[in-house]
Amino acid sequence: MMASEEKQHRTIEPVNHEVREQARLHVDQLTKPLGSLGRLEELAIELAGMTGEAFPVVTPPGVLVFAADHGVAVEGISAYPQEVTAQMVLNMAHGGAGINVFARQIGALQKVVDVGVCSPVEAPGVYSKRIRAASGNMLREAAMSVEEAERSLAVGIEMAEAIIDEGAKVLIVGEVGIGNTTASSAVLAALTGADPQTIVGRGTGLDDAGWQRKKAVVREALALHKPDADKPLDVLAKVGGLEIGAMAGAILGAASRRVPVLLDGFIATVAALLAVKIDAGVSDYLIAGHRSQEPGHAFVLEALGKEPLLDLHLRLGEGSGAAVAFPIVEAAARMIKEMATFASAGVSDR
Ligand SMILES: O=C(O)c1ccc[n+]([C@@H]2O[C@H](COP(=O)([O-])O)[C@@H](O)[C@H]2O)c1
Numbered sequence: 014m015m016a017s018e019e020k021q022h023r024t025i026e027p028v029n030h031e032v033r034e035q036a037r038l039h040v041d042q043l044t045k046p047l048g049s050l051g052r053l054e055e056l057a058i059e060l061a062g063m064t065g066e067a068f069p070v071v072t073p074p075g076v077l078v079f080a081a082d083h084g085v086a087v088e089g090i091s092a093y094p095q096e097v098t099a100q101m102v103l104n105m106a107h108g109g110a111g112i113n114v115f116a117r118q119i120g121a122l123q124k125v126v127d128v129g130v131c132s133p134v135e136a137p138g139v140y141s142k143r144i145r146a147a148s149g150n151m152l153r154e155a156a157m158s159v160e161e162a163e164r165s166l167a168v169g170i171e172m173a174e175a176i177i178d179e180g181a182k183v184l185i186v187g188e189v190g191i192g193n194t195t196a197s198s199a200v201l202a203a204l205t206g207a208d209p210q211t212i213v214g215r216g217t218g219l220d221d222a223g224w225q226r227k228k229a230v231v232r233e234a235l236a237l238h239k240p241d242a243d244k245p246l247d248v249l250a251k252v253g254g255l256e257i258g259a260m261a262g263a264i265l266g267a268a269s270r271r272v273p274v275l276l277d278g279f280i281a282t283v284a285a286l287l288a289v290k291i292d293a294g295v296s297d298y299l300i301a302g303h304r305s306q307e308p309g310h311a312f313v314l315e316a317l318g319k320e321p322l323l324d325l326h327l328r329l330g331e332g333s334g335a336a337v338a339f340p341i342v343e344a345a346a347r348m349i350k351e352m353a354t355f356a357s358a359g360v361s362d363r
């Protein structure tokens with residue numbers, strides 16, 4: 014690991030195996046046939062190990078949405094115009110986006126953070142942590158400098174710490190940024206050697222011609238920059254995005270505070286892979302919320318070894334899929350805390 018990457022985050026402790034084991038034993042004493050709550054049991058046990066609490070508390074969750082624009086948008090790689098990024102940030106500030114609805118539904122703390130939308134979005138409730146006005150067009154130049162990449166991670170860490178200090182017990186990271194499925198595909202291909210042909214999808218809904226163009230853009234950008242798979246900051250700087258870096262930082266920040274991270278869609282999960290490449294210890298703090306329609310999402314989940322809780326054919330981003338999955342995480346935490354044991358309820362064990 015490069016020294017500059019080391020200083021980006023605090024230490025990430027391994028999960029607490031002792032508490033994990035305690036939780037496993039307790040789950041087996043609850044009034045249900047052994048193993049009958051399936052993945053909810055595994056989730057409760059994992060949450061116990063992550064938090065170090067045999068009865069983990071997961072409410073309230075916190076949602077951080079990072080917004081940025083992408084220079085590569087001029088190449089015609091999205092179905093929507095670049096202005097949508099700023100317009101959606103404003104919509105989020107007014108509470109009208111999908112993520113606002115689901116965040117309210119789950120009682121989440123919410124913050125929207127501008128890390129590099131083309132033109133600044135000034136509205137109450139939007140945190141301005143701008144690193145630059147959009148990333149560079151990766152077909153012509155690096156998306157950002159290594160120093161800017163480091164700053165994007167630092168902003169993510171800072172925002173994660175802020176929302177955790179306000180009480181968030183599980184972190185959901187989301188994003189908005191027209192063009193960011195192109196950047197995420199390039200990052201994923203650079204980190205794993207995946208073929209752009211198999212991982213590049215239609216994003217917001219590209220037609221066939223746009224999809225072919227997008228694959229060519231990713232291939233050409235990788236050939237131009239030759240990012241080093243062993244240097245996550247090099248990959249982020251050359252072909253990534255400001256919100257992707259900020260999400261990776263927020264994930265590192267949460268893991269270093271033993272706060273479980275509930276992953277959203279393709280872009281957020283690629284950011285998680287970047288975080289894992291920076292510190293492998295992050296992996297134990299990740300829960301995959303859902304599987305998005307973007308084909309690269311199944312690939313990156315596989316690379317992380319994570320099985321998603323839901324597959325609702327979503328492809329919105331913003332943290333929406335993770336927010337919709339959150340009640341399942343809450344069910345696991347409530348199960349271990351509130352269910353009676355065979356002994357306490359006087360039910361015959363086998
Ligand atoms: O989360 C996902 O899996 C996801 C899949 C496709 C699209 N998106 C969202 O759509 C935008 C990126 O799509 P595009 O086509 O502009 O690259 C960005 O704002 C994302 O939040 C999100």
Ligand SMILES: Cc1cc2nc[nH]c2cc1C
Pocket residue numbers: 093097101188189190217329330331
């Ligand atoms: C309308 C719209 C909303 C979004 N939210 C996240 N990405 C988005 C992309 C579009 C186009």
